[in-house]
Amino acid sequence: MVDTLYCTRILPSRQYFPWYYKIKRQLNDIQQRYVDLHEKIYLKSPVTPTEDNCFTVCRQRTRWSTVFNTSIENEFVPNAENLKLQTFTTDETFNEVNTGDVLVIPFKTAMPLLKHNIDRQIIIVVTDTKENRDASELIQNLRCVKVSYLQNLKKVASLTLEESMFKPMRSYAERLDSFLHNNRKHRSEKDTEMFHHCKDSAERVFFEIIGLFNRSRLNEDHKPEVTGTHQHKVDDKVLKELYRVCPNVKSCGYRYSTLQVFVNDMSNEKSYNRLIENVLKAHGINDFKIVPAICTYQSFLGVGAKVLPTGDVNRYGSLGGFAKKNSHDMCALISRHVAIQSQDMQVSLTSDDGSIQSKIIPETVPIDFPGPQLDISATEILASDVSRCDTKFRSEEGIRMTGKDCIYDETHLSSRRVHIWGAVSTPGLGIITMPEIHDINEDNAYLIVENRANSTTVMSKKGDSGAMVCADDDYGSGVEVISMLIGEDTKNPGKYATLRIDKGLKQLEKQTDSSFRLCKD
Structure with a gap:
């Protein structure tokens, strides 16, 4: 039977x-x-x-x-x-x-x-x-x-459902790993041309898969077996030597397998390209690219944003979020390059529900602050306006949610999908391509985000400066609050600099001699 x-x-x-x-x-x-x-x-x-x-x-x-x-x-x-x-x-x-x-x-x-x-x-x-x-x-x-x-x-x-979903991704990662690893030793001119044509797309897909596996709940025996030759760390010796021989070098970091060297004067690229090349090749680094320093990125000031500095109706930015100063005073977080546009130390915070006037905290836009100044400032919220401030963040789908502290770990952030809800981009969609950047002044203060592959929605537009970069918690509720948008690399459109919010809050604490805690709910 x-x-x-x-x-x-x-x-x-x-x-x-x-x-x-x-x-x-x-x-x-x-x-x-x-x-x-x-x-x-x-x-x-x-x-x-x-x-x-x-x-x-x-x-x-x-x-x-x-x-x-x-x-x-x-x-x-x-x-x-x-x-x-x-x-x-x-x-x-x-x-x-x-x-x-x-x-x-x-x-x-x-x-x-x-x-x-x-x-x-x-x-x-x-x-x-x-x-x-x-x-x-x-x-x-x-x-x-x-x-x-x-x-x-x-x-x-x-957990079993997750194992089943990820099963084909394991084989994809292993095949891409083989392609990226084996084709670095090209056998012909045609192979070389094909590899370089597909390298960026292949690395993007590969690292997104690896990032999802790293953030998953799967055991190691369910993860891809890859060579590990794609993971790179910036060597301190290389950094020190680059800073010594070429003062224009401001920071370095890996975008996948390519070391990006950030310089603040691209007009003299030829004069120091050889210096940088000699240092890197002496350390066995042949895959590198010289790119503009973050301080040269174009800020996203424009019409339609939510933070309006008085004096110039054409230069606006976005509200990043709110923080508690000394545990009780409410403050708004905005970009420093937006704050310095104001002629009377006032900004207007606007939304569909109206607007409120907010005074810039003078210490957060100092002229003579020792050391580098990160792109963040704070404004005071009057007690009578606190009830009008929504301190929650939004998921990628626009649902208002409680914010969560970010885990600033390269494995956790690598190829992480992120979004903003700025004054113009609602939302803006991106992906972290450089989770760790070593800067000559402030180590690991910045992250690089790029537009997502094959997406018609860009990460940011003019007017989004200061918007908070967040990521959905895939396995829980809420969103991780990661960084604040600074601006775009005009020589490489679709590539954006962002400032880690934990580093930004630490600077505000130093400037004001006060504590700052991000409001997340």
């Missing part, structure tokens, strides 16, 4: 698995760009089409399994009683159910399925310690199968 299984396919609900939709959107975008690359360069194997990852709950038709499976299904979606059933034989199940699905099976139904050669994500749901022991023995050599009690099912299912 052929065993019959009754299967219910359940798309992860937004209520129970909100992270799925955030990650899935990113993975779909990455896969499309990988497909485009696959057509240009030979990556050894075909691309499997994207499909939704669902939970497929299987059972036999008995009264007990019907009741128990309803309990299982309720762990995935409200009102599970209304779900549609599909009928398969045991042998048909692995052919008919999508390869990206997670099979969820009561222990009493599992035995026939586990006789097959399994490369599917499966969860066996047990009811007591005996079933748990028997199931655990049964799956000892089955890497893709997990055991869970009903009360732990949602947690186990969430």
Whole structure:
């Protein structure tokens, strides 16, 4: 007699698995760009089409399994009683159910399925310690199968679903790793031309995949096996020598595998290019690029912004956020280059709900402050206006959320998708391409953000200076508050400098001899 299984396919609900939709959107975008690359360069194997990852709950038709499976299904979606059933034989199940699905099976139904050669994500749901022991023995050599009690099912299912979603990304990363690693030693002029033509796109996709894996909840054995030759750190010896032989060098940092050297006078590029080249090649660094220093970036002052300095109606900026000075005085955070436009130390903070006048704190725009001045200032909010200030931040989709402190770790920030809600860009969309920049004066104060690949929405426009750069928390609620927008590299449009908010707040504390704490809710 052929065993019959009754299967219910359940798309992860937004209520129970909100992270799925955030990650899935990113993975779909990455896969499309990988497909485009696959057509240009030979990556050894075909691309499997994207499909939704669902939970497929299987059972036999008995009264007990019907009741128990309803309990299982309720762990995935409200009102599970209304779900549609599909009928398969045991042998048909692995052919008919999508390869990206997670099979969820009561222990009493599992035995026939586990006789097959399994490369599917499966969860066996047990009811007591005996079933748990028997199931655990049964799956000892089955890497893709997990055991869970009903009360732990949602947690186990969430991790298993993530493993299933990321599985194709692992092979993509490993193929790109091979392409980037092996093609650095070119065999012909044609190979060299093809490699340089595709290098930037390939590195972007590769590092976005690695960044997602690094921020995921997956164990190491589910992550790609890559050479590690793409990860670079700026050597202190190289920095010191560059600063010594070429005073125009202001900072350095890696954009993927290319060392970018920031200089403040591009007009004399030829005169010091050889000096920089000699230093770098002496240390075995051949992949480098000389780019304008951050202090030369064009600020985004323009019509329509929310911070209006008095005296010039054509030069505006954006409100970054709010902070508490000495734990009780409310302040607004704005760009210094916006504040210095004001003729009377006043700015108008405007929104659709009206505007308020705010006085610039003089110490935050000093003329003779010792050391470098970061691009941040603060203004005082009158007690009568505090209730009108919304201190929450927005997700990429525009939902007002509590802000979270950023983890300033290169692994955490590398290829992180970020956004702003400025006075003009609503939103602006970007991605961090340089999470660590070593500056001659203020180490690691800046991050470089670029427009996202294949996106019609740019990161920023005129009027967005001072807007806060944030990132959605993919696995939780709220948004990480990362940095403040400074401006754009006019020689490399689509590349933006941002100031880490923690470094900016520290400068305000030094200038005012007060404490500053970012308001996040």
